[in-house]
Amino acid sequence: MEDHEILDTENLNELIRIRLEKLSNLIASGKDPFAITSYDKTHSSKDIINGFESLEGQTVQIAGRILSRRMMGKASFAHIMDFEGQLQIYLKIDELGEDAYEEWKKLDIGDIIGVSGKVFKTHKGEVSVNAKSVLLLAKSLLPLPEKWHGLKDNDLRYRQRYVDLIANPEVKQAFITRYKIIKAIRSYLDDNGFIEVETPILSTLAGGASARPFITHHNTLDLSMYMRIAPELYLKRLIVGGFERVYELGRMFRNEGMDIKHNPEFTMMELYQAYTDLDGMIDITQNIFEAVRKAVGAGESITYQGTQISLKAPWKRMSMAEAVKQYAGVDINAMDEKQAKAKAKEMGIALDKGKDSKGFILYEMFDNFVEDKLIDPTFITDYPVEVSPLAKRKQGTEVTHRFELFMYGREMGNAFAELNDPADQKSRFLAQAKLKELGDDEAQPYDEDYVTALEYGLPPTGGLGLGIDRMVMLFTDSISIRDVILYPTMKPKK
Structure with missing residues (x-):
């Protein structure tokens, strides 16, 4: 044979x-x-x-x-x-x-x-x-x-990555690129005065993001604990304590759906810098991508899944309302709440209980009709207060100092000018608690200790989170997040 x-x-x-x-x-x-x-x-x-x-x-x-x-x-x-x-x-x-x-x-x-x-x-x-x-x-x-023919059964490839690496040597290169990307991010941040820290993976509250957590149980203390969904609130406590530039790069856990863009266990980098704002976070974001691009030998224009994407800075900026007006043809700023609700119904947008304000409607319009049209890097700014419980409000408005970065129709990063008014933060937490009472499993819990930390004084601070797996997907031309995670989550074989 x-x-x-x-x-x-x-x-x-x-x-x-x-x-x-x-x-x-x-x-x-x-x-x-x-x-x-x-x-x-x-x-x-x-x-x-x-x-x-x-x-x-x-x-x-x-x-x-x-x-x-x-x-x-x-x-x-x-x-x-x-x-x-x-x-x-x-x-x-x-x-x-x-x-x-x-x-x-x-x-x-x-x-x-x-x-x-x-x-x-x-x-x-x-x-x-x-x-x-x-x-x-x-x-x-x-x-x-x-x-x-190599190993082509994707299910078997992900379950037996060791065989995949032998049978498909090009797979190894994706993970070498991943290593280079993470190294480049750390090098950039270290060289610019940031200190890498570690915060709890297990805690009694799952805050810092709108996501459903994994729940476990601590036997000795006999209490429920949660796998972290984000390190944000712990990192900002360090800024309160006197650190001025900190970051953490590690695993996060969210008990949510699985598809080509999502895995329950994923890698994220979050950083916080005192005495800067959203413009500072935009500069850092572009600089990080530039450092990564050079580290992996990519040009200013790359091809992802057959589509050309220009990484040449500065990148486009537009408000969420402007994006919805341009791509969905809806000028929500010219509508009152009743008109906005009628328009949402006309567009087939189902609004959950407690989430029918103009801010929620704008966000749903963006999510359903705009996001997938943003191919070249675009900073979407001015997120509604309702969907940004940790971001500083723009004075006299119902929007926040927040952006999300999109490429190829996917969110790549999220940044705030951090909310440092303890009274406002407490009010936002209480609004989130009401949503949780109405059945929103992703609403954030009330974190009393974090409000206490803010009462001691958080300086003006900019924060940024970047999805590492999606960044690796971009620079390796990988269609699925499972192709850039060595051991993606898999349903057990029967």
Whole structure:
């Protein structure tokens, strides 16, 4: 049977039996591969390919997984894969010795080996290693997916990411890019005087965002606790305490729906800076994306899912009311509340109990008819007070100093000039509590201690939150959030 043939269940079971038998024979002969604790690897595949001129004729030791091999009697070629890529090895019976060559022939695709040999280039010009010795380091007891087509079943890819990374090497690159993005964000913030901190993941209140939390139970204290939905209120307490620039980059948890843009467990970066405003947050947002763009080698114009997106700053700004007027044809500022309700009904917008004010109506119009039309980076400003319980109100208006950043019809970030008036904050919390009483599971709880913190004095402060997973999706051209999370949430198999 050729290595690339698709295996039915009967053949698969037989191959597993054969591999287990091979392992048993190895153990019986004192060659248990799982007893080996280390291997002195001197070079990676990339080191050898890129450094061929200086390494030609030199002895190297490499290690990796067998991906393919071609047997030709007393000689054979194979490719092994390590973290950096693939490298060809050449094996001859008169150089390995008959016994060692027989042992080599018994190995399987997927086995992990260490190879010592000299670097050379074949007649076809492929950099290779002429093997002098081969050591089995780990036995693969399960066959790899059919090699010509890779692992295409998305459900299986996400459940068994380890197999996905072997079968689809390009997947690894997305997570290397993710690492570069996170590193670039941290480097930018560190270089600009921000201090990275850690705040609780478990707490007795789930505040800082409008979202449904995960609930757990602390046995010793016998009380319910919540997985954090956002670190905002803890970070702003630090500004009260005298920190002036702080950030946190980590996991958040929201007990909500799952689709290509949402995973219950996701990564977010939040920062807070004293003595700045929304313009300061806009500058930081553009600077972070510029730092990320350079770190991953992207141009000022990128292609996402076939659509060109210009990242050249400055980015467009428009108020939510302006956006609704331009894209939905509704001038809500020219309407009273009764007219706004009638227009919402005409547009098919269902308004929940307690959420039928002009501010809620404007937000629903934007959400339903505008958001998906914002392709190039756009800052949507002037969010209604009703949907912005933690943002500072614009004097004499019913809107706030808040923006959300949109690209390709998706929210990428959220920022406020932070509400620091304790009386106003208390009133907003009470309004949220009423919504919760009416059945809104995403309304924010009343946080008495946070109001107390504000009473000690929070300086004028700007805050920003960026969705890391969506940023990685953008720069890796990934259609689903599951493609940029190593272990996305999956429904258990029955």
